[in-house]
Amino acid sequence: MRARDLASDFPTVTLDTPAIEAARLLAEQGLPGLIIVDGEGRPRAILPGTQVLRLAVPGYCQDDPALARVVDERHADVFMRELGARTVRESLPEQPRELPITDGDATLLELAALMARTRSPLVAVVDEGGLLGGVTLQALMSHSLPR
Structure with a gap:
C-alpha cells in the first residue's frame, strides 16, 4: 500500500487562520x-x-505544572479563551523542522518513519498537482497492525 492509497481528504488552514477556529x-x-x-x-x-x-x-503552567493545580476550577475550565485573537502562525515553532510531507509513492514504512522522526500524528501527501490528502497515525496503525 502506498501513501496515495491511504490518504484521505483532510481539512486545511492557513497561517492567518485564527487559532480558536483551528482548535474548533x-x-x-x-x-x-x-x-x-x-x-x-x-x-x-x-x-x-x-x-x-x-x-x-x-x-507559567507549562514551565511549572504544579502551578496549574493552584488555579481555581472556574478559571482552569476556560483556559482555551487564552487563544483570543492569536493565529495559527503563532503556534508554529520558531525553528523550522523537517516537515511531515511526502509524495504519493511513499510506503507504509516510509510514512511510519516520517511520523516517528518528525513526531507528527499527521502526514500531508502531495503530488505535482498539490495536496492529495492526509494520513493520520490512526489510519497508518489500522492498516499496519496484524489482524
Missing part, C-alpha cells in the same frame, strides 16, 4: 492535527493539536 476544527472533527497550506493550497506545515494547546496554556 480539531475538536469538532476529532483530528490529531491540521495541514497548513499557502495561498495556492500547497502544504507548508503540519499543526498538531498539541501546538494549539501550547498557545492556550499559560506559560
Whole structure:
C-alpha cells in the first residue's frame, strides 16, 4: 500500500487562520492535527493539536505544572479563551523542522518513519498537482497492525 492509497481528504488552514477556529476544527472533527497550506493550497506545515494547546496554556503552567493545580476550577475550565485573537502562525515553532510531507509513492514504512522522526500524528501527501490528502497515525496503525 502506498501513501496515495491511504490518504484521505483532510481539512486545511492557513497561517492567518485564527487559532480558536483551528482548535474548533480539531475538536469538532476529532483530528490529531491540521495541514497548513499557502495561498495556492500547497502544504507548508503540519499543526498538531498539541501546538494549539501550547498557545492556550499559560506559560507559567507549562514551565511549572504544579502551578496549574493552584488555579481555581472556574478559571482552569476556560483556559482555551487564552487563544483570543492569536493565529495559527503563532503556534508554529520558531525553528523550522523537517516537515511531515511526502509524495504519493511513499510506503507504509516510509510514512511510519516520517511520523516517528518528525513526531507528527499527521502526514500531508502531495503530488505535482498539490495536496492529495492526509494520513493520520490512526489510519497508518489500522492498516499496519496484524489482524
